Amino acid sequence: MDRNEKIPVVAVVGPTASGKSRLAVEIALRLNGEIISADSMQIYKGMNIGTAKPTEQEMRGVPHHLIDFADLSRPFSVADYVSLASQCITELHLRGKLPILAGGTGLYVRSLLQNIQFTETDRDEKLREELARKAEREGPEVLVEELKSFDPESAERIHPHNIGRLIRAIEIYRTTGVTMTEQLERSKQAPSPYDSCLIGLDFKDRQMLYDRINLRVDLMMKEGLLREAKEVLSRPDSQTALQAIGYKELLPYLNDRCTLEEAVERIKQESRRYAKRQLTWFRRDANINWIIIDETMDFDLVAQQAMQIISRKGWFDE
Template sequence: MDEKKKLIVLIGPTAVGKTKLSIELAKNFNGEIISGDSMQIYKGMDIGTAKITPEEMEGIRHHLIDVKEPEESFSTAEFQDLVREKIDEISTRGKMPMIVGGTGLYIQSAIYDYHFTDAPSDPGFRRKLEDEAEEKGLAFLHEKLDRIDPVSASRIHPNNVRRVIRALEIVHCTGKTAAELQSEQSPELLYDTALVGLMMEREQLYRRINLRVDLMLEQGLLEEVQYFYDKGLRECQSIQAIGYKELYDYFEDKVSLDEAIENLKQNSRRYAKRQLTWFRNKMNVEWFDMSESYDAEKKFAEISKFIEGKLKIKANT
């Protein structure tokens, strides 16, 4: 049997400090970074997704950033394919692949042996749904999905009719939702993986999130979102990202700017909480506390030692 390729995965909630640490780890382990963020894939969405800047990269090569136009859709299965290709390519060049990000479902799908295509299909049922979409509109079909599989509905944009129909078809054929089918699988890790999670005392993390939003606004977040709004981007997957949808409400006079900013902060805090819950429930993660009282050098050494032990490798230092 082929030996599994080695992989470092660095996860954690928004604003916990993944970006800075990932660069230090990449230097230490001769790594290249694959973005594990579902929104950094989009071109031009730089400030709102806290995309790493060329200066912050410090010469470390990054992958899966700026590869889609904002009007394009992007699925978990597509991410899975792209990440696995990149892991192979980076490993072949003798470098250490590192996935860094906070989109739990995406990362999980890439590193575990999940199968999205195993559920049976019913072409007749699919045609019936296609007719319904034609006659009654895409929103009607998405509402139907929301009633029977709210988890899938929350992940799939109403305009992505192919995925909405597939989710409905899975329930029709199996009597179970996609998430229920996935939870029944006992997938194994495809790679020899060091799974590092960063966490932080909640109040401290929430304070950092609020400060990050203020900084984004100083950096020009309002202008960035206004650009997409003026371009006429509306019903796209990309615009559902936190930071964009809240400011769209402001541009559409639904809320004041202060309310939009407060909503953005609140939604970011809630997202961080969901991220932590997801990672704790779904993945076997080694957690490291990054609360501000920690000694940065000591914590970096601790994480590096864990990776060395897990992957049976030696760091550069």
Template sequence: MPLKSLIAIVGPTAAGKTDVAIELAKIINGEIISADSMLVYRHMDIGTAKPTFEEMQGIPHHMIDLVEPDEEFSVAMYQSKAEQLIDDITRDGHLPILVGGTGLYVRSVIDHYDFTPPAKENRLREELKSEAARVGAEAMHRKLSEVDPESAERLHPNDLRRVIRALEVYYQTGKTISEYQYIRKEDPPKYNLKMFGLTMDRQLLYKRIEQRVDLMLEKGLVDEVKNLLKQYETWGTALQGLGYKEIVRYLKGECSLEEAAETLKRNTRRFAKRQLTWFRADQRIHWLNMEHFENKKAIAKEIKRQMAGDLLTT
């Protein structure tokens, strides 16, 4: 039985992935599956740069607005839903296009990740909770960085539940939680996959990031965060998203709006750098420098050209 075809468009934040994917979907009869961990949350639109109904241009977008900001959403849940969507879209005669910058979400779909957790060990968990109560969340995060720097980089120090879980998995299995999850590298490919990465000069990307932050503030990011704080007592992981934690500090009086904006720009630049590091390590990605193309339609046409005789004929 032939493998299902899958296109992936990845790259750093503010690179223009969604715009290019929409243009591509229009010319290859595609549907977009978001691989952005923040787009799953409802009511978080401005700070996530969520595409509007008009911006979608009639192209079906999936994995957006799935849960409330105070609900948890895991990569295991994402994997299950995205894989089912690929089946459904393919069955309908369309091409699925996986689009986003959340590296683990992308890999959970294209590679053989198994998110079945080791059994919880109540005694160990309680010991870690007691230690956290004694030394604080930041100390536990530092402890995690010593044994599992990858997870520590991904997790916010205040996300104590996940920090404790990552420590628990390491102490139980002797493996980091990432190593535990990615256990079947030798298996055959899951999909007939074609991956494209969008890139540009680093300084140009940083300029786009700064312009995006300014636009978010113009569109009403502060009011969006203010309304979310009124509506939800707790936000879970959503509170740690770029564009939200910085504005929360401003609303709490811990900094000025100008300082919050500068911090957001700095944090987003650092995030983009981490995304590039993650994706550059994947040799399957065909990189396209956006500065070499006239516009997003030209990039979409180049992607189609590179796919010709491959995905489009399977």
């Protein structure tokens, strides 16, 4: 491939428990690829079961990148992800490997593939601590309301429980006078260096997805999620874990404020809600090629459809 041509990148996206990791591995095996995670929680060490990190067996010998490398105490931004993932893609391409993104963090995928440029903004640690204390005392809604007053688009876009992102949006405006929304618009002006093929997984019957989510949570509990949550939440730097589904819902049980059954049901409920938000996000992207799974489709048929979508790019034509 000519150096001036765009780098081919496959991205497998969709809601939690839809089978993204398995499909990405299958594509990698067939097309000499390696996988770059696009999951904002799988980057952290120690959070294995709750974030559904692929096991060695599930990886099937395919190298995975940007998984299990960051400390919980380390701040990690979208800009950090784009920087590291861009380096990964370049290195894989130079080695003749097909880079394959796999994950459900839509902001990571979009920011990377659209080559959004992040300007360096000084961190105001005093302000961040002040806002964090405010959210702890009065609830995250107080941050949402403040953000709405000068950047309603970001207030709508950022989930109200993502306190770190809310704080960052307020911090950017207070330190630069420019809203996060305006920064994002400015950052989209550079062309992307990637020729991307996006494959999305969804289900014809939403209940089929919800059943998969419920089953996954049950399996996580059998694999030791409660023990892992207890270890992670007992750490002084557990604030990051409290943003992850599967950990914060177990905290009331660990503090004797609910039964284990109630806590597990809450994990399932929050996971289903998260899946709905992921689908809402990804459906706004007209570039995604959707594979709609129903009860008659086995994995081989899903993989076959994915390969047909990729083949239309013409990357591997003689």
